[in-house]
Amino acid sequence: MVKNKKTNKIFDLTGMVRVKVLFPLPLFKAFDYLAPAASQPVPGRWVRAPFGKRSVLGVVWPGEAIEPLDSARLKSVEDVIEAPPLAPEILDFVDWVAAYTMFPAGAVLRMVMRSGEALAPPKGGIGYETTSLGPDRMTPQRQAILSVFKDRPAHAVAPMSARAIAEAARVGEGAVRGLVKAGVLRPVNIDPDPPFETPDLARKGRSLSPAQAEAIGQIVRGIDAGGAGTVLIDGVTGSGKTEVYLEAAATVLEKEPDAQVLILIPEIALTLPFLKRVEERFAAAPAAWHSDIGLAARRRVWRRVLEGQARLVVGARSALFLPYKNLKLIIVDEEHESAYKQEEGVIYQARDMAVVRGARAGFPVLLASATPSLETAVNAARGRYRSVTLPSRFGGAMTPGLSLVDLRQHPPERGAWLSPALTSAVDETLSRGEQTLLFLNRRGYAPLTICRRCGHRMKAPDSDTWLVEHRFENRLVCHHTGFSMAKPDACPACNAVGGLSACGPGIERVAEEARARWPHARLELLSSDTAPTPTAMRAILDAMEAGEIDILVATQVVAKGHHFPNLTLVGVVDADLGLSGGDLRAAERTYQLLTQVAGRAGRAQKPGRALLQTYQPAAPVFEALLSGDRNAFLAAEAEGRRQLSFPPFGRLAAILLRSRNEKTAKDAARTLASAAPKADGVEVWGPAPAPLYRLRGEVRIRLLVKARRDVNLQAYLKAWLSRVKTPASVRRIVDIDPYSFL
Secondary structure, eight states, X not given: OEEOTTTXXXXXXXXXXXXXXXXXXXXXXXXXXXXXXXXXXOTTOEEEEEETTEEEEEEEEOOOOOSXXXXXXXXXOSEEOOSOOOOHHHHHHXXXXXXXXXXXXXXXXXXXXXXXXXXSOOOOEEEEEEOSOOOSSOOHHHHXXXXXXHTSOTTOOSXXXXXXXXXXXXXXXXXXXXXXXXXXXXXXXXXXXXXXXOOOXXXXXXXOOHHHHHHHHHHHHHHHTTOXXXXXXXXOTTSOHHHHHHXXXXXXXXXXXXXXXXXXXXXXXXXXXXXXXXXXXXXXXXXXXXXXXXXXXXXXXXXXXXXXXXXXXEEOGGGGXXXXXXXXXXXXXXXTOGGGEEOSSSOEEHHHHHHHHHHHHTOEEEEEESSOOHHHHXXXXXXXXXXXXXXXXXXXXXXXXXXXEETTTSOOOTTOOSOHHHHHHHHHHHHTTXXXXXXXXXXXXXXXXXXXXXXOBOBOTTSSOBOEEETTTTEEXXXXXXXXXXXXXBOTTTOOBTOEEEESOOHHHHHHHHHHHOTTSOEEEESTTTSOSHHHHHHXXXXXXXXXXXXXXXXXXXXXXXXXXXXXXXXXXXXXXXXXXXXXXXXXXXXXXXXXXXXXXXXXXXXOEEEEEESOTTSHHHHHHHHTOHHHHHHHHHHHHHHHTOTTSEEEEEEXXXXXXXXXXXXXXXXXXXXXXXXXXXXXXXEXXXXXXXXXXXXXXXXXXXXXXXXXXXXXXXXXXXXOOOOTTSEEEEEESXXXXX
């Protein structure tokens, strides 16, 4: 019995224990509650508890009570939910990510609990399975339905809904109901979130080259020895890195009957063909997790991952935060990709967090790339990561020849964007019945629309972003804010009719030129605008793979993970595009992107080549591409960063202030900068207007903090930011290890 000193009320706390509960809200700490000891409220258990005026789902969190609160003043949890608890490794990971990124622990927990409503299984449905009876009359539709059940793998025994059966048999649901009425199929209750099929670990993978076999042997020996740590699979495009890490996944899944494996991929466009590749290897479809799946599919994946019944997961960066029961291997495909950097909400680098996740939980992490990031390459050179190498393409395919087209010496015709050298190469390729990829990493028709009379540039409202013309839709679109408008007939500044002119090329403009030059060629356009869904994008990629397209004009969505057997020519329309903007990784990203896109050519038996149009043929990145000496390029990039103490030889953090009130934002930035502590090994740059100063009506001001590797950057920032109270109208965002400098 305990007496509340404030109210003098007596509380019976017999059988109650004090616990800490973290909620998926922007909270930096867990809060103390009372819970019945009989419910075993250990860390990781799901509870529902009052928070403010709401009842909120949370998680019992590790840690002892620090504040000397009277237990009688504590609220009690309302319910301890019967569901598998979060694994201790996840609780540890959430705390570590929160401390590293300097975001609230509750915000990180929210990424784990994205589908927390899946704790309670949904209402069941009706499925069907075969009986011993046969139909009295066989029809093609009935034969197709029965074949669905006959052709299923032995381990795929879960009943199927009428819709699923009809879709698999490509018949109407009426044919399914007819077999039910005839007694050939019988109804049974089914779980709407069926467990994922168990991978067939006895199934053999594809035949391997000696280099692949050696790489797999090195990795598997490390896994068998129980070794954690990070391994870089460093292989040229087309060398078969995927087969290597799928064999590693098979080893881990076979080693422990409840082990789970996560494969991270950078692009949704890669998901469908990759899922088929994994299913082919294991005779079981993996659990897919990315932004394009529906709510029901998300609930199923989340729930089955928590229960340990999804053993193989393929997903985008957010899949790292699924509630794994027993995660034992993470594979990061195309580890160099900037898509692994999350820029909204909690800001993190999924590749780096994956390495941390493995290190803290004691399991291996595999990083795969043909063009490793400088950070990864340096870690491998220093011995922090092990590396295995695949130096040649699988099956004897040759690496494509690469050459530059100096646009200063050989410019395109007036009003055109394709040089004579490139158009001649396309002519030759078409004459041989082979395919061409024209690559330009710029969406739309033109990146800028300007008035020829007064010079007015069309911008998004309340933003310093240019509107990109999309001529096929006759619209002007901002790719930063999503703003869209019909292209006006007259200039909004001077009212000149017909004065608005497109400046520069986008892929739509290149496609227009290509159609005019090769009117009889089968030409398709591919970007996130022209194929906004994975299904639409897959249709074009499948057509390209099947040889149904002669010329594909595309952005970077085509640069990685695709195999086009008849593609022998890649033409890069503007190879200089990624070299501007002041990004410290500009040259590295350009090298990676151009290597990847050039690597689409000549992946089968026919030799391939790539032509890169440039005004800067002497740039170091192009010299490295021509020589094929990637290591020399990385060494030069590393030396440049070393001299400036930039990552990976130093540390960076960005602070962004955003506000609709320009004066308030500027005052807050000056106040913050003046409060920066003096510290050895730390430099503070700014405040300065962001390159995109106005965006969605807000002004944006940046500060950059550079520190030596041995400086505790988070401790420095915490001490600094605690000195200054930012006005409520100003949002302050901290980005550890920034990738974007806009």
